[in-house]
Structure formats: structure tokens, C-alpha cells
Amino acid sequence: MRMSPLRAIAHTTAVLALAAFGTTSLASGAQAQPAPAHHGLKPLAPAAKQLQPAAHSRNTLKVGSGDSQGVVSPNPQVYLVFWGSQWSSDPAGVATDMQNMFKGLYGSQDTWGTILDQYCEGVAKGTVTCGSNGIHVNHPASSPLAGAWFDNTSAAPTNATAAQIAAEAANAAAHFGNTTQTPNLNAQYVIVSPTGTHPDGFPNSGFCAWHDWTSSSYGKLAYTNLPYIPDSGAGACTTFTDGRLLSGIESTETHEYAETVTDFWPSIGWNGGGGEIGDACVQLDAYVTLSTGTFDLQGLWSNSANKCVTHG
Template structure:
């Protein structure tokens, strides 16, 4: 009787361990927002000096072999990047600065740039990340914008602009919609994030960016490109989020490391040169992106942990 009871206990423990192991990869993609039905907030670009909070929903693979490099987890990637920008908020109606035109030229130059090519080594179930794509000029929505703490709210804004005809529905799996709100981040510890959701039954990628004017925690301290501080700040975090969306766009996830960090996370707030030139000749102060190949070969520049795996395509 005792031996039978012991066998049952051992079997139950083995099943529990197997379930925990098999769920490890999926749990890293759980929603980090309060409501579990919201799309997951991924690739959070934490502000300088902020330590990401511990969370049971964090993208951590507890049973993974520890390595500096990212590993593949079976999901899709973005073979190309078709970018669409929305400037959302009441203050954009009378705006006369350089952020709107600057972001248009940013995404136009990102396509086929050496910077974009720093992420092209990654493959997924649907092919390989490529530097090609299309960029589209921004649209403006002067309704009151929302803060970035709820992904469903931001997805609804994107779907609204698609439904009303301001933007096309790019349901190829390569559509990336960047929402630039006029909200300050306030007490939020992050500058931006990306996520994946559905509009009219088609998967899209989308991202959210706070108004970073005068925000020291999200400022790359660009002194050479001539861009306003606000444009320089959102441009830097835009590179972070788009690069992550290309290499790790949707559940069950593609490329991230054992702590859940994507390629932008691993090189956040590290700059190798004063500015990087894009394919259209525009220049930007922008962080590098993690390259497994560069780290393995020892040819990258060091991230904040001293790991030489960052590339910026300069």
C-alpha cells in the first residue's frame, strides 16, 4: 500500500514537472497587463535606470540553458516591414515641429538600411527577416489619446484608423502600425512597447510611444543630427521596437534569450557611434541591435553588461 501511494505521488510530481517545462515557452508570452484578455505588451523599452519589475507573467524561460545569445522558440518572424504611423492626440492638430515629417523620413530610410540588416540573420517558421518593405506617410487622429498601459486600447485605435479608411489593413503578417501619442509617460517606467493583435481577422503588429519631449529617462542625448530632442527620442525607441517586432512579432514567439529579452532589449541605451546613416541619407542617433552571429564571432560592440553582440550598421 505504501509503495503504491509513493508511486502515485511520484507520477503526479513527474506530470507536474512536465507540464511546467512544456508551458515555459508559452508563459513568457503571457500578457503583462492587468487584464489577461489584452494582447501581450512585449519588448518594453524601459527608461534609463529602471529595473524591470519581477512578474509571474514575465518572459522568462526557467528551464533554458543560460547563454548570452537569443534562441529560437518556434514562431513566425516578419520577412519584410510595411510601416504605418499614427499621431494620436488633440495637440497634434496644430503641431508645427519636426516629429511628423521626421518619422516619415525615418521609416522610409529604415527600409533597406544597414541598420535594418543587423536583424536579418533571424529565421522563423515563415522564412527569414529581410531589410525590405514599404513605408507610408503618417496619419493624424486628433481625438483624445490614451496612455500606454493597456494594449487593447491601442489596438482599437489602430483598427479604428483602418476601419475609417485612413490606413489600409496590411494583414500579410508584415504590417507594423506605430502609434505616437501626445501623452507623457509620467510614472510609467517605460518609453515604448510593441505587441501583436487582430483587425478584421488579420494579424497585425503594432507599437506605442509616449510623448518623450523633455523626458531625461528616454533621451538618447543626440547632439549631432540636428533633430529636435523629442524627435531624437522617439526615433531611437522606434528602432528598438521595430527591430524586435521583426524578429519576435507574435505568439508563441521567435527570438529572445533565457530572460525573455529581445534583440532591442539586449542593446538598450548603448550607442556605438554618434549617428547612423539610413538608406535615404538621413542620420539618427540610435541604439544597436543584438546579433547572435556578432556575439559568437566577437565582432559586436558591448551592451550594458559588457557582452559584445550589438550592431548598428554604421
């Protein structure tokens, strides 16, 4: 989902802030510049849940480029970055929960992740069905969680700009040793801000999270701005109303994960009239039991099913 004019103004301010912010907070050799727009802006208050959303042809996803790199992430690798010394306080248990969720998103028990397998890169622009053509997203045979880093070298900003979030993604690439483009063709850096902070204006900007890419000394990097959603209370960023505090951040991060996998360097990947793979399905959440627990996974648009689904 592209940002509104108001958010475009805010982003321009963030880009200007990078010039003032400089590269002093970056790891040695890392230089980052945010891309022109953010994507996958999940709303803070999704519409009421619909068990079987109606099919809408306008939501059919089409690939935006015939490129064979940067369109999708064929072998997803997730790097969770718990940003700032404030993670000594984690009242909702977000750090453990996010790690457990990704530790379980693989194999036969993860039928949600198999929705992504139908999408590919290396096919003609405008393709809606890959079939056996192209380079497909591969359903992970083992956990896609490639690493977790508690970056406690300093406090995360109380009001981080988009530029500072992009800079932290470059810091993470350096930390994990992903210092060339090749490993970063599948790596996504999830920048999780600590409780009490407001990255890119959260929650007053009205979004739950967003994903994007940034240029760096290590190539293009895919990353996510994931705020501490439990600060907004139970029911934020999920359609469930059972009072479970972690549902919103689980739903949100699965939304952003799937959109990063299928639109790796936005927006040359898979998009439709309703946006990216998760944008058309924010009204659909489901509790899915994995080997590591039960989590709130957001529904995704399936071209093959012609509707929002929670399993492949």
C-alpha cells in the same frame, strides 16, 4: 521583455477597461483584445553607453516556434498612426522626424537594418542560426513606411489604456485597408500619442514604449505604443547626452521596430536570456546617417557577431 508583476496588474486593469470601453471607438467591423503581456519595454533611463558591449552567451537569441507565420515579419511594412486631434501641436517635430527616419531605412545606406536579415521563421524551435534555411527577414529595397495617418477624428485619451491603444491599431488596419490576415503578416501599426498625453501610464510606468499583438476582425495585428518621448526632455530613452530632443524617440522606435520584425507575435519569435533583439542592447546608441538625415538608432543583438552591434 515580459512585464513585472506591478505592470501585470496594470494590464489586467486595462483588459477590464476594454469591456467598459467597448468597441464604439473602433472602425466598423473591428474588434480588438490585447494579448496577455507587453514586450520590448525599453527603460526610460538606459545605462551609460558602452561602445563595444561584451558578448554574453545568455543573450543568444533562439526562435520560440517552428511556425512559418507570425514569428518574424519577412517584408516589414510600417504604418505610422499619429493619434488624436492634438497633433495640431507637435513642438518637437516628431511626426516629420518619424516619417523621415522610416523613409531612409532601406537599401545600401541602411547598414543597421541588415542586422535583422539573419533571423527567420519556418525553422525548428530552438534554432539559433538560420543559415539558408527558413523564411528570412528581407532587408527592404525601398522604404518600409507603408503609410502615415493623422487620425484627428477625436482627441486621443489623456491617459489611454492598453485596450484603447489596441483598439486604435484595429482602426488603423481598417483605415489602410488591411482587412484580412494576409497583409497583416507584415504590417506593424505604430500608435504615436500626442504631446501632453500618458499612454499606459507613460512616463510614470518607467518605460519608453512597448510592442505587442492584438486579435481583431482582421486577424492578429502587431502594434507599438509609442508615447511622445520628447515631453520627458533630452536624454530620456537614449544614452546620448548632447541635448538633442529627438534622439530618445528615434532610439526607442528603432528598438520597437526591430523587436516587432523579429518577434512579430510575441513571444513565438526570437528571444534570449536578455530578452528580445533590442532588450540586451539598450546601453548602445549610434547616430547613423541615412539618405533622409541622421538618426539615433539603438544597437541590436546579433547572433552572428555574438554581441550588440549597430550595423550588419
